[in-house]
Amino acid sequence: MTASALTRPGERDRLSVKVREIDWTLVVLLSVVAGVGVAMLYSIAGGEWQPWAADQLVRYSAVLVMALVLALVHPKWWFRAAYPMYGVLLVLVLMIEFTPLGYVAGGARNWLNLGFIRIQPAEFMKLGLVLALARWYHNHTAQEARLSWKLLIPAAMIGLPFLLVAKQPDLGSAMIIGLTGAAVMFVAGLSWKIIVPTGVLAAVGTPLFVIFGMHEYQRNRVLTFLDPTKDPSGTGYNIIQSKIALGSGGFLGRGYGLGSQSQLEFLPERQTDFIFSTVAEEFGFVGSFSLLICYAAIILIGLRIASLSHSHFGRIAASGMVAFFALFVLINGAMVMGLAPVVGVPMPLLSYGGSSMMTIMFGFGLVLSTRVHRYSELPKGHGLF
Amino acid sequence: MSSEPSIFFSDPNERQGSFLRRTLVVGGLTALGVMGLGLRLGQLQVVQAREFATLAAENQFNFRLVPPPRGLIKDRNGVVIAGNRPSFRVLVVRDETKDLDGTLDLLGRLLPDTLERRRGIIRDVNAAPRFTPVPVKSDLTWDEFARVNLYANELPGVMADMHEARFYPHGGAFAHVVGYVAKPNARDVEAYREAGEEVPTLLFNPSFRIGRQGIERSLEDRLRGEPGGNRVEVDARGRVVGEDAENSRPPVPGEEVVLTLDxxxxxxxxxxxxxxxxxxxxxxxxxxxxxxxxxxxxxxxxxxxxxxxxxxxxxxxxxxxxxxxxxxxxxxxxxxxxxxxxxxxxxxxxxxxxxxxxxxxxxxxxxxxxxxxxxxxxxxxxxxxxxxxxxxxxxxxxxxxxxxxxxxxxxxxxxxxxxxxxxxxxxxxxxxxxxxxxxxxxxxxxxxxxxxxxxxxxxxxxxxxxxxxxxxxxxxxxxxxxxxxxxxxxxxxxxxxxxxxxxxxxxxxxxxxxxxxxxxxxxxxxxxxxxxxxxxxxxxxxxxxxxxxxxxxxxxxxxxxxxxxxxxxxxxxxxxxxxxxxxxxxxxxxxxxxxxxxxxxxxxxxxxxxxxxxxxxxxxxxxxxxxxxxxxxxxxxxxxxxxxxxxxxxxxxxxxxxxxxxxxxxxxxxxxx
Structure with a gap:
């Protein structure tokens, strides 16, 4: 029995109904993608569960359970937690910058060591930002969301973490934060009068930023993207090897565990940023295109869930989450296919890594919760702040 | 959507309408993006697949040149005038050493005379192409060879192997008529280029020697032989992970030259x-x-x-x-x-x-x-x-x-x-x-x-x-x-x-x-x-x-x-x-x-x-x-x-x-x- 607008009151709050209302298609799709990821990690370790596959499997199982639990949490709790969460994460990002707890890995100071756990707050910041923005838009009118001075508040909410993360410098995360924020403002109804000039400004400003505002290694990444053959053993190596891996996979792939590019370590970062190339090498066009279809399905299902929500908070939060996920997919996909510069953006759910997977699955917990509670209205202005 | 009651004049519904339109745009853009990626995949994996398969094979397989044994030179009675003898040597591969200075320090403790030639060694090693072993010392004694092998684990990028070195058992007696061999230099490479020929890769092999005088020089082409190739599977660091015996070919030794000399x-x-x-x-x-x-x-x-x-x-x-x-x-x-x-x-x-x-x-x-x-x-x-x-x-x-x-x-x-x-x-x-x-x-x-x-x-x-x-x-x-x-x-x-x-x-x-x-x-x-x-x-x-x-x-x-x-x-x-x-x-x-x-x-x-x-x-x-x-x-x-x-x-x-x-x-x- 499916719930509808006409379901009896109270019925929807029953646990069994809620569990039924979870979008299991989405859960299955997410698990399929994560499962492919685990399989690939097993393959590139030379048919070993260590060092990545087992880890990833356990993590996914754990965050999947958490996501399902979060799916049952009423949006009002999300709503209430939005601002505090955003605040705490902002403090954590600041702590990286201004306390000795932050430490450097891979050229960027983007890890925070809290003693008992090491986290990348920038990852969770994306989620926090989406929630905070959703709450802000929930409390404001269409007119305000379209074109008003009040829009400076969401702009600041995006700009602050963007600048802090960009300063780490973790360009990939900053870009995701900025673009996710922009996507949220867009779906919330931002006027074209702002979108068009900003777009033009970005088109002009980006090259200038590349030349004057970037760190050496970042500029190199961009420049080598434009001409990877210029430095085939240095920064262009990644792009060239990734394309070779993709191309040599051919239509049907080289077979599971038989990709020479990934097995013999020609492919750099094959367990994280370039794992999609491994899939493409071993399973060919058939496999990699199917995987892309899975991603597309997840995104479209997510957007549909957002559009079904009765509360503006749910709409904005769910669509922000999905936009965030879509950005990951598109940027990573373009990167491994040589269509974008190499920026440290993993393929969601497929790449090895805890922080990113946790963020993504918490986010989908939110999306599922939006779907389960799509008929719930949220009053304006409620919250802890 | 259509099943929902719609009230068009209220603000929340204006918000919802605008959201739906924008979401449609986002969905469309995403679909476009994924389609773009799919097309790119098709281009790489279907259209250009063969080209990339070749590149992958070039990555995966390497032909390791096997230098041919140089032809013997004998006198009229079969006495060897110019032969080849086994020689132990130590080679350094720059890209496998984490820190060349540290490695040479350690090596200097095992082979003290490499310290004296250190500057020359560093120059040679830095001049060599990627992953090319550079010999730093030849003719090791068995003790030295064993010592280097013993410490091999602490010396990444250093290897000791055996190769064949030219040997003139009669010393100076035939030095002028038979000549000698030496390391090829830039002029040898230039000579090939000037003749419009391709420079044989053998010339760059660390153990290759070229004839310099007398018979060694004039019969260089006959004495040299044909290098063989070992088709080996390598990983990204150039390390050999397997051999492909089927596609390897052994070197052809140089021809034997018998002189009328006694x-x-x-x-x-x-x-x-x-x-x-x-x-x-x-x-x-x-x-x-x-x-x-x-x-x-x-x-x-x-x-x-x-x-x-x-x-x-x-x-x-x-x-x-x-x-x-x-x-x-x-x-x-x-x-x-x-x-x-x-x-x-x-x-x-x-x-x-x-x-x-x-x-x-x-x-x-x-x-x-x-x-x-x-x-x-x-x-x-x-x-x-x-x-x-x-x-x-x-x-x-x-x-x-x-x-x-x-x-x-x-x-x-x-x-x-x-x-x-x-x-x-x-x-x-x-x-x-x-x-x-x-x-x-x-x-x-x-x-x-x-x-x-x-x-x-x-x-x-x-x-x-x-x-x-x-x-x-x-x-x-x-x-x-x-x-x-x-x-x-x-x-x-x-x-x-x-x-x-x-x-x-x-x-x-x-x-x-x-x-x-x-x-x-x-x-x-x-x-x-x-x-x-x-x-x-x-x-x-x-x-x-x-x-x-x-x-x-x-x-x-x-x-x-x-x-x-x-x-x-x-x-x-x-x-x-x-x-x-x-x-x-x-x-x-x-x-x-x-x-x-x-x-x-x-x-x-x-x-x-x-x-x-x-x-x-x-x-x-x-x-x-x-x-x-x-x-x-x-x-x-x-x-x-x-x-x-x-x-x-x-x-x-x-x-x-x-x-x-x-x-x-x-x-x-x-x-x-």
């Missing part, structure tokens, strides 16, 4: 030179095989294989006796009196009577006085050769002119290079009137009559090398054929024919026999070479001709000098056995001092003995005839001296040097006509 004779020849400089060539007069070709002093070609230390090379290059020069074919000298048979032959060919007697009064006059080293009195051609009389041959030469001599000299092998299979030959110079016209002394290009007497006795502009002398002696001794020298016996098992067609000499063998009679007397009692030319092999005797070539104008001073570079060159040519010649020897002792009989003859004798004793036929002959029926040379000499006394040749003519000016009795007679 290692025993060659070694003997170098040995007899001691610290003297010069050259010695031995030939088989029947077929032209060169049995020995030595230049002294020599050098150790093995040093070039791993690289000669600069100090050693400088010492070689600066030494006045020029160990690096091949004096056998590249050094030219005035032949001195060894040339006299040519003058004699030229006269005989023009119809001179060998029994004609010319009186030597101790000097010959043509504008000025040309001294003879003794007063020989009246003698025929045979005795003139025996006594090495200058006057006799000057007289003949003046009568026939220089062009007649030059023509015979060329026919006998002078003034030319031979197709030996090695380059670097200096043809020397056989002067004639035509040459003088082209190279005038005083502008008019005339051949001055005063040049002819010097020409007759092998002085003046005439220069020859030891190989030409040996060819000339072989032709004399053979008596019939214009023997051509042959150095390369076979390449890769295929016999090499002697260079050029062996024609008969254009002279009546009877005329050559007359000259041989003269040369037989040289080593007999009373001859200029008698004392130092006795083989002591019974009936097997050696004939020869001495020669002394002055290197400066003595003026009125003494010709004796204690300064090496001021001494006369000392030459000797010989053949044996007298009755049935088989071997010809030429010896040049550079600045050897007084008279060909003293420095040249004993060396020729020792070398000749080895050649004769190695010949089974000669051995049998010596064994069968025994020594009993041979005369005692001493008593022979005594008899001959008694007989020679009245003829006015009192002094034992072991020297052909003219007596010092003060001792020269004033002569009143004119030059005999």
């Amino acid at each position: 290692a025993d004779i060659q070694n003997k020849a170098l040995e007899v030179f001691g610290e003297e400089a010069g050259s010695c060539v031995v030939m088989d007069v029947r077929n032209g095989d060169v049995l020995c070709m030595v230049s002294a002093p020599s050098f150790d070609p093995n040093l070039f294989v791993s690289g000669v230390p600069t100090s050693v090379y400088r010492a070689w290059a600066d030494y006045e006796r020029r160990p690096l020069t091949d004096k056998a074919i590249n050094g030219v000298f005035a032949p001195g009196s060894t040339f006299k048979p040519v003058t004699g032959l030229a006269a005989l060919v023009r119809g001179a009577n060998p029994d004609r007697r010319i009186t030597c009064t101790g000097g010959f006059y043509l504008g000025r006085r040309f001294a003879c080293h003794a007063t020989h009195g009246s003698q025929d051609m045979r005795d003139a050769i025996k006594n090495s009389c200058n006057v006799y041959f000057m007289q003949l030469a003046v009568e026939m002119g220089p062009d007649a001599i030059a023509e015979v000299a060329r026919t006998m092998g002078f003034g030319q290079t031979f197709d030996l299979g090695i380059g670097n030959q200096n043809p020397g110079l056989v002067p004639d009137t035509g040459w003088r016209r082209r190279n005038p002394v005083r502008g008019d290009g005339k051949w001055y009559p005063g040049e002819t007497p010097s020409y007759a006795i092998g002085q003046g502009a005439l220069t020859v090398n030891a190989l030409q002398l040996a060819v000339y002696t072989s032709r004399l001794a053979n008596g019939r054929k214009a023997i051509q020298p042959r150095l390369i016996k076979s390449i890769g098992g295929r016999e090499q024919p002697p260079a050029g067609d062996v024609r008969d000499l254009p002279y009546d063998p009877a005329l050559l026999a007359i000259l041989r009679e003269g040369m037989n007397r040289v080593t007999d009692v009373g001859g200029t070479g008698f004392r130092n030319s006795q083989l002591g092999l019974g009936a097997v005797r050696m004939a020869g001709k001495t020669g002394t070539a002055q290197v400066r104008n003595y003026g009125t001073g003494s010709r004796k000098s204690n300064v090496w570079s001021q001494k006369d060159h000392n030459l000797f040519i010989a053949y044996a056995p007298i009755d049935e010649p088989r071997y010809a020897v030429s010896v040049i002792v550079q600045h050897g001092g007084m008279g060909g009989g003293t420095a040249g003859a004993p060396r020729a004798r020792e070398v000749m003995k080895v050649a004769l004793l190695k010949d089974p036929d000669i051995r049998r002959r010596i064994e069968q005839s025994g020594f009993a029926d041979t005369e005692d040379p001493g008593s022979h000499e005594a008899n001959a001296l008694g007989a020679a006394g009245p003829q006015g040749a009192p002094a034992p003519a072991t020297e052909e040097a003219p007596p010092a000016a003060g001792a020269q009795p004033a002569s009143t007679s004119e030059a005999p006509q």
Whole structure:
């Protein structure tokens, strides 16, 4: 029995109904993608569960359970937690910058060591930002969301973490934060009068930023993207090897565990940023295109869930989450296919890594919760702040 | 959406409408993006798949060049002259070391001498292409090799392996004729480029050596062989993870080269030179095989294989006796009196009577006085050769002119290079009137009559090398054929024919026999070479001709000098056995001092003995005839001296040097006509 607008009151709050209302298609799709990821990690370790596959499997199982639990949490709790969460994460990002707890890995100071756990707050910041923005838009009118001075508040909410993360410098995360924020403002109804000039400004400003505002290694990444053959053993190596891996996979792939590019370590970062190339090498066009279809399905299902929500908070939060996920997919996909510069953006759910997977699955917990509670209205202005 | 009740005038619904439109846009954009990625995937994985598959295979598989073993060089009896020996070495791969300095520090503790060469090693390692091993030390002892292997785990990027290094077991004996190999340099690479050929990758292999001189250089293409390839599967760090035996091919070893040389004779020849400089060539007069070709002093070609230390090379290059020069074919000298048979032959060919007697009064006059080293009195051609009389041959030469001599000299092998299979030959110079016209002394290009007497006795502009002398002696001794020298016996098992067609000499063998009679007397009692030319092999005797070539104008001073570079060159040519010649020897002792009989003859004798004793036929002959029926040379000499006394040749003519000016009795007679 499916719930509808006409379901009896109270019925929807029953646990069994809620569990039924979870979008299991989405859960299955997410698990399929994560499962492919685990399989690939097993393959590139030379048919070993260590060092990545087992880890990833356990993590996914754990965050999947958490996501399902979060799916049952009423949006009002999300709503209430939005601002505090955003605040705490902002403090954590600041702590990286201004306390000795932050430490450097891979050229960027983007890890925070809290003693008992090491986290990348920038990852969770994306989620926090989406929630905070959703709450802000929930409390404001269409007119305000379209074109008003009040829009400076969401702009600041995006700009602050963007600048802090960009300063780490973790360009990939900053870009995701900025673009996710922009996507949220867009779906919330931002006027074209702002979108068009900003777009033009970005088109002009980006090259200038590349030349004057970037760190050496970042500029190199961009420049080598434009001409990877210029430095085939240095920064262009990644792009060239990734394309070779993709191309040599051919239509049907080289077979599971038989990709020479990934097995013999020609492919750099094959367990994280370039794992999609491994899939493409071993399973060919058939496999990699199917995987892309899975991603597309997840995104479209997510957007549909957002559009079904009765509360503006749910709409904005769910669509922000999905936009965030879509950005990951598109940027990573373009990167491994040589269509974008190499920026440290993993393929969601497929790449090895805890922080990113946790963020993504918490986010989908939110999306599922939006779907389960799509008929719930949220009053304006409620919250802890 | 459509199932929801819609209220269009309220703000929340305006928000919802706008959200739905925008979400549709986002969904569309996402779909577009994914479609774009799908198209790109199709382009890479379907359209360009083959191209990338090739690139992946290039990544995955590497051809590891396997250098071919260089062809052996052997002597006529199969003795290895140039071989390959296993050598342990240590190599460093820069891209596998985490920190080159640290690695070299550790390595320096195991192999202390690498510390001294550290700067050079760092330069070499940094100059090498990615993942190319650079040898830092060769010829490790077993202990050193074991030590490096023991610490291999702490020395990433360092490996010890075994390879084949060129080895010359006879050291310097064959250094000039066989040459040596050395590391290829930029000029070798350039040479390929200039010829428009592709530079073989073998050239960049750390263990490859290229032929630098002699046979090693001229037969480089045959000795080198074809490199093989090991198709190996490698990982991104260039480490071999598997071998693909099916697609590997073994190297083709270089061809084996057999020379006509005989290692025993060659070694003997170098040995007899001691610290003297010069050259010695031995030939088989029947077929032209060169049995020995030595230049002294020599050098150790093995040093070039791993690289000669600069100090050693400088010492070689600066030494006045020029160990690096091949004096056998590249050094030219005035032949001195060894040339006299040519003058004699030229006269005989023009119809001179060998029994004609010319009186030597101790000097010959043509504008000025040309001294003879003794007063020989009246003698025929045979005795003139025996006594090495200058006057006799000057007289003949003046009568026939220089062009007649030059023509015979060329026919006998002078003034030319031979197709030996090695380059670097200096043809020397056989002067004639035509040459003088082209190279005038005083502008008019005339051949001055005063040049002819010097020409007759092998002085003046005439220069020859030891190989030409040996060819000339072989032709004399053979008596019939214009023997051509042959150095390369076979390449890769295929016999090499002697260079050029062996024609008969254009002279009546009877005329050559007359000259041989003269040369037989040289080593007999009373001859200029008698004392130092006795083989002591019974009936097997050696004939020869001495020669002394002055290197400066003595003026009125003494010709004796204690300064090496001021001494006369000392030459000797010989053949044996007298009755049935088989071997010809030429010896040049550079600045050897007084008279060909003293420095040249004993060396020729020792070398000749080895050649004769190695010949089974000669051995049998010596064994069968025994020594009993041979005369005692001493008593022979005594008899001959008694007989020679009245003829006015009192002094034992072991020297052909003219007596010092003060001792020269004033002569009143004119030059005999």
